[in-house]
Amino acid sequence: MSTPRLSAQTLHTLRTGVAIPPYDRAAVAPGIVHFGPGAFMKAHLASFIDSLLRADPRWGIAGVSLRTAGAPAELEEQDFLYTLTELTQPARHRVLGALCDVAAARALPRRALAHLMHPAARLITVTVTEKGYGLDATGKLDVHQPDVARDLASPPVPASLVGWLTLALTNRRAAKLPLPIVMSCDNLASNGPKLRQAVIDFARASGRNDAAHWIEDEVRFPATMVDSITPASDAALGARVSHAIGATDLAPVQREPFAQWVIEDNLGRGAPDLASVGAQLTRDVHAYERAKLRLLNGTHSALAYIGLSRGHATVYEAMRDAELARFVERMMRDDIAPTLRAVNGLDIPDYISALLARLRNPAVAHRLSQIAADGSQKLPYRFLEPIADLLKAGRPIDRLCVPVAAWMRFVYERRNEALDDPIASKLQASARSCTGDPAHDVGRFLLLTEIFPPALAQEPRIRAAITRAYDDLRNAII
Ligand code: CS2
Secondary structure, rough: OOOOOOOOOOHHHOOOOOOOOOOOHHHHHEEEEOOOHHHHHHOOOOHHHHHOOOOOOHHHHEEEOOOOOOOHHHHHHHHOEEEEOOOHHHHOEEEOOOOEEEEEEOOOHHHHHHOOOOOOOOOEEOOOOOOHOOOOOOOOOOOOOOOHHOOOEEEEEEEEHHHHHHHHHHHHHHOOOOOEEEEOOOOOOOHHHHHHHHHHHHHHHHOOOHHHHHHHHHHOOOEEEEEEOOOOOHHHHHHHHHHHOOOOOOEEEEOOOOOEEEEOOOOOOOOOHHHHHHHHHEEHHHHHHHHHHHHHHHHHHHHHHHHHOOOOHHHHHHHHOOHHHHHHHHHHHHHHHHHOOEEEEEEEHHHHHHHHHHOOOOOOOOHHHHOOOEEEEEEEEHHHHHHHHHOOOOOOOOOHHHHHHHHHHHHHOOOOOOEEEEHHHHHHHEEEEEOOOOHHHHHHHHHOOOOOOOHHHHOHHHHHHHHHHHHHHHHHOO
């Protein structure tokens, strides 16, 4: 007998021990519209919302995908049900029912707009990754970014996130619908304020000054910190899940058991009770955000660029390289920690110890190549900002410059191969002009103003430290 497909119909026939939505999905309304319904949101945000729906059916999620061309058939065929596998030993499988729809904005713009205009939609959440915001190296909206530039002419169907948000907010205003909260859940320092400023700048640049003022005065863009290590889904996960649940699931996701969502406590009225399902609401969100971006994401990127050059494939493998593990622990405790501020509930040395244990979880096969992608977007907040803080404080910067140099070597080695980065061709042009001479090569990369603000690139101590590290890495010295 062939294995049935996961769907609303087969939900009650799954293997015992598989958790299924304990609420009536037919009663769920789409109170959240989510931009970027990829693996991270399916594994993180949707798991919190799935718990919330037990008590409050108003908060189903309607996804809007900006990048995919067509509707995600796998999910649609499964009635938007999918399995979340928590990578414990043994793994736990939970079928989530929080997602109600996914509209591909390019193919089905009306469906996307209908979700955004639904009177019940009170929260717009976003996980489009760093590159989805169209920001420049200083964190401001880049009006020359192709999708943004195109949307400034107010085409009937926008392409960019800021274009869609401006359209949704102004249309809701005109229709006198309740205003949604707009919540960035991406890895960006000050993600809420940056998105707010980008939307305001976009409205202004497209000649809608009145809308810009109104957004400035009325719309809330809380900052958040989101955290859960989510290895990309692959065929092995599909096979494992289908076997474990007793049905074929073509859209499963996996993550470590740990999941954290810290939200700036200024949601106002009409927001879902996210604290009731474990989200932390705090006035100190920036302290959490900075600690996470620098300690977790920074360490991830260091493990990726240095680890790949040492022949490792996953975070787990890289952490079993004693020299590399020692290097990143020192980087966390001696270099990054002094740039952070402890707040109530966040003890930095304890946070580091917990992080090291998470990175050593043998059940999580997190590929370094996944983390290495989009380096141009990640380097600034993971390394360059803490390096600038260390310089200001008169502290040594050498160790934090090593992963920056390792990224340069990583790009150099891929100068003629596929490179996963929104400015890949620019990076490869720089890499192809390298000669192997450390000072020359580092100088070429530092000219990339999309990544390195000129003041930082011209700072002689930074240039010297990166050049030394670039040279040492040739001999695997860290
Ligand atoms: C990773 C993140 O791919 C990456 O750049 O550092 O996706 C990381 O796993 C998450 O932010 C963890 O919350």
